[in-house]
Each structure stands twice: as C-alpha cells, then as structure tokens.
Amino acid sequence: MKFFENVFTYDYSFPAVSLAYFLRYPNPYSRHVLTTDVIDRHVDPETQRLHTTRLHLKKSKIPSGILKLLPKGMGGSDHSGQSYILENTVVDIKEGWMETESRNMEWTGILSVVEKQVYHRQPIEGALESFEGLSLDDKIREQTTVKTTVIFRSRFGQGKLLGNRKREQSIGDQVVEVDEEAPKRGFFSSLSTAGIQRTIELIGVNRTRDAVLRSKQGMNVVLERLRRGGIVAVLEGMRQDREAAFGGEGPWKRVWLRGHGLKDHAHMDDDDN
Numbered sequence: 001m002k003f004f005e006n007v008f009t010y011d012y013s014f015p016a017v018s019l020a021y022f023l024r025y026p027n028p029y030s031r032h033v034l035t036t037d038v039i040d041r042h043v044d045p046e047t048q049r050l051h052t053t054r055l056h057l058k059k060s061k062i063p064s065g066i067l068k069l070l071p072k073g074m075g076g077s078d079h080s081g082q083s084y085i086l087e088n089t090v091v092d093i094k095e096g097w098m099e100t101e102s103r104n105m106e107w108t109g110i111l112s113v114v115e116k117q118v119y120h121r122q123p124i125e126g127a128l129e130s131f132e133g134l135s136l137d138d139k140i141r142e143q144t145t146v147k148t149t150v151i152f153r154s155r156f157g158q159g160k161l162l163g164n165r166k167r168e169q170s171i172g173d174q175v176v177e178v179d180e181e182a183p184k185r186g187f188f189s190s191l192s193t194a195g196i197q198r199t200i201e202l203i204g205v206n207r208t209r210d211a212v213l214r215s216k217q218g219m220n221v222v223l224e225r226l227r228r229g230g231i232v233a234v235l236e237g238m239r240q241d242r243e244a245a246f247g248g249e250g251p252w253k254r255v256w257l258r259g260h261g262l263k264d265h266a267h268m269d270d271d272d273n
Contacts, residue, residue, distance in 0.1 A: 002204070003150065006148045007145065008145070010143060010219070013121070027238075028244070035056070039055055054086075056084065056102075058084075087102040099116070100116065101117075109156065110156050115148065121142060121144060155197070157197065
C-alpha cells in the first residue's frame with residue numbers, strides 16, 4: 001500500500017470552491033471525462049449537510065508500465081476503454097467544509113485507488129462573514145484549503161489471481177461451497193509478487209501527481225469563469241469544452257434529445273427498425 005498527499009490553497013471563498021467542484025466537468029484539463037450522473041442527493045434534516053453520490057464515466061487506459069507486469073491478454077486487446085468512478089461528497093456550508101471520496105470501480109484487483117479530499121474555509125484577516133462568495137471582493141477576503149490523500153493498494157497475485165477455487169462439500173443433508181486455498185508459494189515467489197504489487201502502486205502514485213496538478217488547473221478555470229460571469233459563464237464554458245473534446249455530437253447529445261422527446265436523426269432509422 002502506498003499513499004500520496006498534497007495540500008493546496010485556492011484564492012477563492014469556500015462557497016465558490018465547493019460550487020466549482022460540482023461544476024468542474026468538463027473543463028480543458030478533464031476532457032477524458034465523458035459523463036457525470038447524480039445517483040443520490042439529499043440534505044440531512046439534523047445536520048443540514050448536503051450528501052451527494054455521483055458516477056463519472058471516464059476514458060481509461062492501463063499504463064504501459066503496468067501492462068508489462070500483467071499476463072498477456074489481461075489488459076484487453078487495445079488496453080483502453082472506459083471506466084467508472086464512484087464519488088461521495090458531504091458539504092457543510094455553515095461550518096465551511098466539504099469532504100469527498102472517489103474510488104475506481106474497474107481493475108480493482110490490479111490497483112485500487114481511493115482519493116479523499118477535505119476542503120476548509122480559511123478567512124483572511126478582516127474578512128466579512130458572507131455566503132455569497134462569487135465576487136472579486138469575496139475572493140480576496142477568503143481562501144479555501146484542500147488536503148488530498150490518495151491510497152493505492154494492489155492485490156495482484158492474490159485471491160482469484162492466485163487461483164483460489166471452490167469445491168462442494170457435503171455436511172449432513174446440505175451441500176455447501178468451501179474455499180480452497182491456493183497452493184503455498186515459495187519464499188522467492190512471494191517476494192516477486194510483493195515486488196510487482198509495489199511497482200504497480202508506485203506507477204499509480206506517479207500518475208496521480210500529474211492528475212492532481214491537472215485537477216487544480218481545471219478547478220481554477222471553472223472558478224475564474226464563476227468570478228467573471230457566474231453560472232452562465234460556467235455553462236457556456238462547459239458547452240465549448242464538450243464541443244472541443246467530442247465535436248458537435250458528444251456523448252450528451254442523444255441523452256438530451258431523448259429527454260426532450262426527440263430523436264437523433266443520425267440514428268432514427270436504426271431506432272425504428
């Protein structure tokens with residue numbers, strides 16, 4: 001298991017940063033994000049905290065360094081595709097903090113990545129208590145710090161990858177499934193497996209350093225759009241980013257058309273057959 005930590009401060013108020021977090025896809029630094037869906041959202045009646053669960057669909061590609069460590073064919077024919085990321089957030093606007101947790105849902109046996117972030121309001125001396133947070137004055141009065149912690153765990157060579165099997169065993173009148181442990185591995189073989197796991201985790205750490213930087217840059221783009229033109233500017237920027245990433249007919253087009261009772265003319269014949 002390996003860890004990655006980073007602390008960063010945005011020169012924007014907490015209300016602006018927390019809003020930008022939920023509006024950050026797409027942006028020029030995250031064109032690999034295809035769709036974002038809200039699975040659940042509610043306000044806890046006791047704490048008044050906002051709880052949100054979202055599912056992000058992203059373009060994915062297994063790093064070539066990891067592919068070299070996998071059995072031939074395990075990474076797929078083209079070693080690329082799409083992957084889902086599950087995200088949970090809790091926001092307390094009164095106390096001025098937000099906690100997030102994101103985890104991958106594919107290839108977890110090879111590398112499980114869990115990212116946790118904690119955002120905190122940081123008033124600057126002389127700041128005024130305000131929840132508006134989108135004006136230039138508020139940007140100067142308040143900052144928001146975020147601590148990012150990423151945990152990498154590789155289980156490559158364990159469990160099913162080691163060949164655990166199930167067999168049926170009769171106990172009285174019942175037949176139950178019993179796990180059979182994989183054959184004991186030799187000392188040097190175990191060292192080899194542990195070394196591969198550490199290498200996979202290290203590759204994940206190195207990729208995350210770049211990903212965290214791009215995430216900051218993307219958030220700053222959204223925050224600047226908020227500062228200059230509010231929600232309207234953010235939505236227009238999202239539209240331009242979608243066109244730049246996917247052209248005029250991105251993955252959202254058919255969903256939008258169907259949601260309005262329309263059909264995509266390019267697929268009308270196929271749908272009617």
